[in-house]
Amino acid sequence: MAVEKGRYCVTGAGGFLASWVVKLLLSKDSIIHGTLRDPSNDKHAHLKKLDKASENLKLFKADLLDYESLHTAIQGCDGVFHVASPVPYDPVELIEPAVKGTLNVLKACLEAKVKRVVFVSSAASLVMNPKWSQGQVLNETCWSDKEYCRSTKNWYCLSKTEAEYEALEYARINGLDLVTVCPTLIMGPILQSTVNASTLVLIKLLKGVYAFGSMLISMTLDPEGYESLENKLRMIVDVRDVAEAVIMVYEKPEAEGRYICTAHNIKTTDLVEELKSIYPNYSYPKNFVEVEEQPRLSSEKLQRLGLSFRPLKETLTGSVESYKEAGLL
Numbered sequence: 354m355a356v357e358k359g360r361y362c363v364t365g366a367g368g369f370l371a372s373w374v375v376k377l378l379l380s381k382d383s384i385i386h387g388t389l390r391d392p393s394n395d396k397h398a399h400l401k402k403l404d405k406a407s408e409n410l411k412l413f414k415a416d417l418l419d420y421e422s423l424h425t426a427i428q429g430c431d432g433v434f435h436v437a438s439p440v441p442y443d444p445v446e447l448i449e450p451a452v453k454g455t456l457n458v459l460k461a462c463l464e465a466k467v468k469r470v471v472f473v474s475s476a477a478s479l480v481m482n483p484k485w486s487q488g489q490v491l492n493e494t495c496w497s498d499k500e501y502c503r504s505t506k507n508w509y510c511l512s513k514t515e516a517e518y519e520a521l522e523y524a525r526i527n528g529l530d531l532v533t534v535c536p537t538l539i540m541g542p543i544l545q546s547t548v549n550a551s552t553l554v555l556i557k558l559l560k561g562v563y564a565f566g567s568m569l570i571s572m573t574l575d576p577e578g579y580e581s582l583e584n585k586l587r588m589i590v591d592v593r594d595v596a597e598a599v600i601m602v603y604e605k606p607e608a609e610g611r612y613i614c615t616a617h618n619i620k621t622t623d624l625v626e627e628l629k630s631i632y633p634n635y636s637y638p639k640n641f642v643e644v645e646e647q648p649r650l651s652s653e654k655l656q657r658l659g660l661s662f663r664p665l666k667e668t669l670t671g672s673v674e675s676y677k678e679a680g681l682l
């Protein structure tokens with residue numbers, strides 16, 4: 354199922370990852386139906402500047418909780434890339450659009466008889482489980498424990514776990530061809546002008562900023578009472594590789610089920626050292642506290658399908674140069 358010259362819907366087209374998916378599909382002469390909650394918002398101006406956007410990108414106003422708007426955008430499409438998902442902290446705002454929104458997308462896909470749907474889930478749907486032992490390597494059979502997500506108030510993990518699980522069940526029951534991709538922390542160049550949660554992780558490291566409230570960067574007090582960053586293992590993947598992965602799992606007929614998408618395992622201190630060696634002049638954090646080793650993830654299944662990953666250095670330089678260009682640094 355080569356994507357060349359087909360017609361595809363990309364949900365949440367203006368987001369960090371979705372913008373790269375749109376860019377890649379446009380480069381293959383596909384026609385794109387991009388959904389946005391507010392197409393008139395200036396933050397989506399970058400989409401219209403993409404190569405071939407003027408001829409082949411059509412924007413639709415759609416909310417994940419508004420079935421009719423999704424139905425309109427998906428009708429006539431060969432395939433759907435469901436990328437949109439909320440990333441706030443309020444469980445009420447988060448879980449319903451993620452779970453019900455995904456089922457709305459799938460229902461519209463079924464009605465439009467699309468050939469295949471690719472759903473961008475997350476490593477969050479695998480890692481949150483008290484059963485995993487330190488350093489264990491997780492594969493696609495592993496699921497986060499929903500009760501554990503609830504009791505630890507990890508609403509984002511709960512939303513992604515429930516959305517992916519329900520999506521796979523819906524597809525199985527209704528005979529819909531669905532493949533899911535579960536990326537870890539996505540970094541790399543931004544096309545959009547606004548900052549998404551994972552981009553903020555790198556910006557905070559470059560600026561030496563610690564802040565409560567981000568789910569992706571954890572701060573604590575070290576034994577002397579200074580603010581310290583947890584020396585966590587970061588599992589990083591480049592946004593361009595994730596975009597390629599979601600298109601690859603659409604195109605390859607043999608693709609099925611879930612695909613973990615991760616490229617580099619690196620401790621936060623080593624990531625800071627790597628950044629310093631390329632960009633010595635930023636105000637990097639200095640205090641770190643050691644934390645328990647977390648489970649790791651394996652992308653073997655995706656690599657067997659044919660995906661290879663960029664070196665970390667290319668991801669870091671691509672990220673930083675794009676932040677500079679966007680005036681974020």
Ligand SMILES: NC(=O)c1ccc[n+]([C@@H]2O[C@H](COP(=O)([O-])OP(=O)(O)OC[C@H]3O[C@@H](n4cnc5c(N)ncnc54)[C@H](OP(=O)(O)O)[C@@H]3O)[C@@H](O)[C@H]2O)c1
Pocket residue numbers: 364365366367368369370371389390391415416417418436437438439440450454473474475476513535536537538539540549550551552
């Ligand atoms: N970035 C990462 O590290 C990472 C890692 C693993 C998985 N993921 C997954 O990858 C996908 C893209 O993430 P991203 O990093 O590119 O985030 P992003 O830039 O924040 O994009 C999220 C998109 O979802 C849209 N959205 C949120 N709520 C919506 C609703 N109710 N109806 C319609 N659209 C809605 C947003 O639209 P608005 O612009 O209108 O708010 C935005 O376009 C998400 O599914 C995320 O869970 C991301």
